[in-house]
Amino acid sequence: MNPGEAAGLPTAVFQVNQLTKTYQMGDVAVQALRGVTLEFMRGEFVVLLGASGSGKSTLLNIIGGLDVPSSGQVLYLGNELTASDPVKLTRYRRDNVGFIFQFYNLIPSLTAKENVELITEISASPMDPLDALELVQLRDRANHFPAQLSGGEQQRVAIARAIAKRPKVLLCDEPTGALDVKTGIVVLEAIARVNRELGTTTAVITHNAAISGMADRVISLSDGQIASISQNEHRLSASELEW
Amino acid sequence: MRKLDRKLFRDLSKLKTQAIAIGAVIASGIAVFVMSLCAYASLKEGQNRFYRDFRFADVFATPRRCSDALLHRIGEIDGVVLAERRLVFDVQLRVANMVEPATGKLISIPPQGNSRLNQVYLARGRMVEPGRAGEAVVSEAFAEAHELVPGDSVEAILNGRLQTLHIVGIALCPEFVMQIQSGTLLPDTERFGIFWMNEQDLEAAFDMAGAFNSVSAKLAYGANREEIMDRMDDLLEPYGSTGAYGRDENISHQFVNDELKQLRTMAIIAPSIFLSVAAFLLNIVVSRIISQQREQIAALKAFGYSNLEVGMHYLNLVLVIALSSMVFGVGFGIWMAKNLTVMYQQFYKFPLLSLEIDPIAILLAVVITFAVTVTGTWFAVWRAVSLPPAEAMRPEPPPTFRPNWIERILPTGIMPAEFRMIVRNLQRKPFKAIASITGVALAIAVLIVGSFSLDAIDYLIDFQFRKAQRQDLTVGFVEPATSSVVHELSNLRGVTVSETTRAVPARLLFQHRSKRVGITGLPPEPELFLLLSETEQRIVVPENGIMLNSALAGILGVELGGTVRAEILEGDRPKLDLEVTAIVNEFGGTNAYMRKSHLHELLGESEVASGAFLKVDANQQDEVYKRLQLRPGVASVSIKDAAIKSFTDTIAENMLTMRSFNILFAVVIAVGVVYNSARISLSEQSRDLATMRVVGFYTSEVSTILLGEITFITALAIPLGCVIGYGLAWAMILGLATENYRIPLVVNGSTFAFSCGVVVLATLLSGMIVKRRIARLDLVSVLKTRE
Structure with a gap:
């Protein structure tokens, strides 16, 4: 256990130091990240804001263990993530990270409950899958297949799937990107509730500035660098957001 | 290159492993198809050429002894182009370095140097020269089995006298493309050989001057063979002919035809399997490509490409795979046909078996490949191109799933x-x-x-x-032997069990069907030659009636309990009605059996034997062979x-x-x-x-x-x-x-x-x-x- 955690003090879940990432796209080298340094605190709700190509997805993929940086370092609870091999990264994702994607990425051949169970089956101390669905208010749709659910419902199943293993961090990449405003609000409420009730460190990527109102901290990225970081005095609820 | 074609080749390069896997299936199917048809053409052509050039006769008959005077009457039968007499005798051979007996078929060569029908193709050496006694031309298969070359000699027992045959040539003959001794099922080139000898030699040895015991005839094109055979029977039956028979009853001919039949079957079955699998594979691959490229299709159509152009684009993609594999398949097929032809050349004795590339087979291969490809993929392609562009722009509706019956019968939670x-x-x-x-x-x-x-x-x-x-040896006698000969044989040192048989040629008839067979008379409970039912149960030879093997019963269309007419083709030629008392399970030949004593009774003869089965003490085998060879009455000995x-x-x-x-x-x-x-x-x-x-x-x-x-x-x-x-x-x-x-x-x-x-x-x-x-x-x- 981390000493800070024992003391109940705000602890950095992630420490990101001088992170760079360069993609080779044919003959062109694309610099997606140009030396990003920041920290994510325990239980914090962070919104990463930026235009497309600003590097926010690359950052999220690296801290989620899906990608490796060109240089720099990511520490997760003091352990160096960037030094891990693919098997260790899989283990890390399996035990610690919940993902929510723009296009839900549910398994179409499994029902809502089964999609959640897919994760609880490989977790050490998961929730009851139905409780996870309850948390996103979809318990009554548990036996529906993804094709039988609306977009918002599918995204809430994805949230239930992500949190059912009680992850320490929840990483959301444009979770409302494919949804209309009304449905987007429902989904954001579900994410906020998980953050509030389970204390899960939550990072949400978006290019929709309105969502920033929900965050503890808003980090703006531009051209692979941090443009600004702002702290919200009061977090708004999703329904209070003005799109 | 048109841009759409460039897309085709780029798509293809992404698919290459799959394309190779499918191509291999197509190529295999086409290869077997081309191989079968080319091997068929090669074998058929080799057979036709040999039969034609060396004048394989159409009809044969084997009287026991018939005066030469009768020959021209056979030649005068309407439809007979040429009739030729000859002498044919099966004799025992002694070959250096082989203890076991072998059988030689001696065939006469007329004084002019070669026969006019069933001509001999000389592979090495020379033909026998008239007037030079003891010369023989030997069949190539036997020569190869014993490494005989012109200048070597073998010994043969001609009518009880040991005689040396000086080999002067090695030859092939359309009558013996495959060398199988009649009465045996299996070709045995080591123990059965053909020897062509001067007519005078055989006339002298077998006391057959001015007579013949085999006649072959060439028929005019379109002649009525059955009628000619009936006329020949009328002429020759008084001289002990067991009935004329056609080329189709020649065992060698049957063997080659069986192989031809097999090749034709193979040309149909194997490619059907391969190509239907290929059609399915092309279908699933094209369906997948099309569903991945749904939006591209929509875009192409939106910009003005026609349904036909888009459809042809996808069809061309599979045609490139299919037709290029076909080219490989045709090449591989021809290569296999070439190897098969070489193998046939070793197995069957043709003077020249060259690879015939059948152009129709190749044309068919192209047509079939084309047809399989189009039928395999057309539905998927058509469904894709007929979609309106606006609809195709939208993603495919998500797949629908539902729990299935397997899950319903299994308790919940058991399936991961x-x-x-x-x-x-x-x-x-x-x-x-x-x-x-x-x-x-x-x-x-x-x-x-x-x-x-x-x-x-x-x-x-x-x-x-x-x-x-269960016998070790089968002995055939020159003439039906009396019981004393049989007694002597069974007392031969080294023989542990002996069992005699009486075989007569007969024509069996049932309704409109008939078949020439041998009827073998057996003791009531044979010990060495058991008759078994399909379930391997031993059949006791009943006192009366006749037993047929399943193949013969099938040909005659007769069932157990039916009555067949048997026309015996020996002695007084009695015609008998016999009840079928058992169906015997055998895998070769068409054979009939009855109680030996009953057969004697029907033929009005005393107890005689035409052959014997012997069980031999393994330690004295070689001595038994030697003793048998010295016995004049013994025509053939075969070792199982x-x-x-x-x-x-x-x-x-x-x-x-x-x-x-x-x-x-x-x-x-x-x-x-x-x-x-x-x-x-x-x-x-x-x-x-x-x-x-x-x-x-x-x-x-x-x-x-x-x-x-x-x-x-x-x-x-x-x-x-x-x-x-x-x-x-x-x-x-x-x-x-x-x-x-x-x-x-x-x-x-x-x-x-x-x-x-x-x-x-x-x-x-x-x-x-x-x-x-x-x-x-x-x-x-x-x-x-x-x-």
């Missing part, structure tokens, strides 16, 4: 999520699943059909030559084990070659089906699999889903493949059954195990290739796109 994914994915595309299972099953079936003949022949040899025929060995040696080599090709083809089918099926599942599910990787599943766990699908397909294919294989083996046996052979339907457990094992290995191989692709899934990109 991975298993549910496998079952539901298979169920969502039942056509693909069923066709994949059938495809893999066909691979198993191909192996079973290709391998079971070894089991069948083992069983045949065991049944026919160990359980039924030697014949079996010679037969198995010959076929074993051919079968191993065929078997390795079958393994190759089955692996091609199995890998083609399993790999493509798994590859397409991977493509359809890559998003799901990548998502699972992202949320923390290991590569091995994710692989379970695809490998599970492959395993599931193979597991279901195994029983189906065994059933199809057994069915095809059965069909093949029916198709190949001839008067000479029936192959029993016997497939051993080890053959099933071997066939399934090869396919399981092919499945594992495909699985390993697909697994490597799972490890390379791009985790990030699949999360960013909607499929």
Whole structure:
């Protein structure tokens, strides 16, 4: 256990130091990240804001263990993530990270409950899958297949799937990107509730500035660098957001 | 190059492993097709050329002794172009370095140097010269078996006198393309040879001056053969002819025709299997490409490409795969036909067997490939191009799933999520699943059909030559021998058991069907020559009536209890009505049996024997051979084990070659089906699999889903493949059954195990290739796109 955690003090879940990432796209080298340094605190709700190509997805993929940086370092609870091999990264994702994607990425051949169970089956101390669905208010749709659910419902199943293993961090990449405003609000409420009730460190990527109102901290990225970081005095609820 | 064609080649390069797997299936089918038809053309042409150039006769008859004066009357029969007399005798041979006896068929050569029918093709040396006694030309197969060359000699017992045959030449003859002693089932080139000798030599040795005991005739084109044979019988029956017979009863001719029949069957069955598998593979691959390129199709159409242009683009994609594989297939087929022709040249004795490339076969290969490709893919292509562009722009509606019956019968919670994914994915595309299972099953079936003949022949040899025929030696007498001769024979030192038989030629008739056969008289409870039923039960020879083997009963269409008419073709030629008292199970020849004492009674003769079965003390075998050779009345001695060995040696080599090709083809089918099926599942599910990787599943766990699908397909294919294989083996046996052979339907457990094992290995191989692709899934990109 981390000493800070024992003391109940705000602890950095992630420490990101001088992170760079360069993609080779044919003959062109694309610099997606140009030396990003920041920290994510325990239980914090962070919104990463930026235009497309600003590097926010690359950052999220690296801290989620899906990608490796060109240089720099990511520490997760003091352990160096960037030094891990693919098997260790899989283990890390399996035990610690919940993902929510723009296009839900549910398994179409499994029902809502089964999609959640897919994760609880490989977790050490998961929730009851139905409780996870309850948390996103979809318990009554548990036996529906993804094709039988609306977009918002599918995204809430994805949230239930992500949190059912009680992850320490929840990483959301444009979770409302494919949804209309009304449905987007429902989904954001579900994410906020998980953050509030389970204390899960939550990072949400978006290019929709309105969502920033929900965050503890808003980090703006531009051209692979941090443009600004702002702290919200009061977090708004999703329904209070003005799109 | 048009841009659309450039797209075609780029799409193709992405598909290359799949294209190769499909191409191999097409190429295999076309190769077998081309091989069968070219080998057929080569063998048929070789046969026709040899028969024509060396004047193979159309009709034969064998009187016991007939005056030369009768020959011109045969020649005068309407429709007979040429009739030729000759002398033919089976004699015992003594060959250096071989203790066992061999049989020689001596055939006379007229003084002008070569016969006018059934001419001899001289491969080496020279023909016999009139006036030079003791010269002989020997058949090539026998010469090769004993490494005989002109200048060597063998000894033969001609009418009781030992005589030396000086070999002057080595030859082939259309009558003996395959050398099989009549009455035996198996070719044995070591113990049966043909010798052509001067007519005067044989006339002198057998006291046949001015007479003949064999006549062959060439008929005019379109002549009525049956009528001519009846006329010949009228003329020759008084001289002991057992009835004229056509070329189709010549064993050598039958063997070559059986092979031709086999090649034709192969040209139909094998390509049908391969090409239907190929059509299915092309269908699933094209369907997948089209669903991936739905939006591209919409864009092309939106910009003004016509349905036909878009359709042709996808059709061309598969045609490139199919037609280029066809070219390989044709080449490989011709190569195999060339090897097969070389093998035929060693097995059958033709002067020249050259590879005939059948242009029609190649034309058909092109047409068939084209037809298979278009029918396999047309539906998928048409469905894609006929979609209005606006609709095609939208993504395909998401797949719908529902829990299936397997899940309903299993208690909830017992099935892991991975298993549910496998079952539901298979169920969502039942056509693909069923066709994949059938495809893999066909691979198993191909192996079973290709391998079971070894089991069948083992069983045949065991049944026919160990359980039924228990003798070591079969002795044939020149003339029916009296009981004293038989008594002497059984007292020969080294002979432990002896059993005599009486065989007479006869024509059996039932309704409008008839067949010339030998009726063999046996003791009531034979010990050395057992008659067995289909269930291997021993049949006691009944006092009256006649017993037919199953092939003969089938030809006559008679059943147990029916009455057949038997026209005996020897002695007083009585015509008898006999009840069929048993059907005997035998795998070769058309034979009839009855109680020996009853036969004597019907023929009005005392107890005589035309042959004997002997069981010999193994330690004294060689002495028994020597003693038998010295006995004047003995015309032939055949050794059962030697014949079996010679037969198995010959076929074993051919079968191993065929078997390795079958393994190759089955692996091609199995890998083609399993790999493509798994590859397409991977493509359809890559998003799901990548998502699972992202949320923390290991590569091995994710692989379970695809490998599970492959395993599931193979597991279901195994029983189906065994059933199809057994069915095809059965069909093949029916198709190949001839008067000479029936192959029993016997497939051993080890053959099933071997066939399934090869396919399981092919499945594992495909699985390993697909697994490597799972490890390379791009985790990030699949999360960013909607499929």
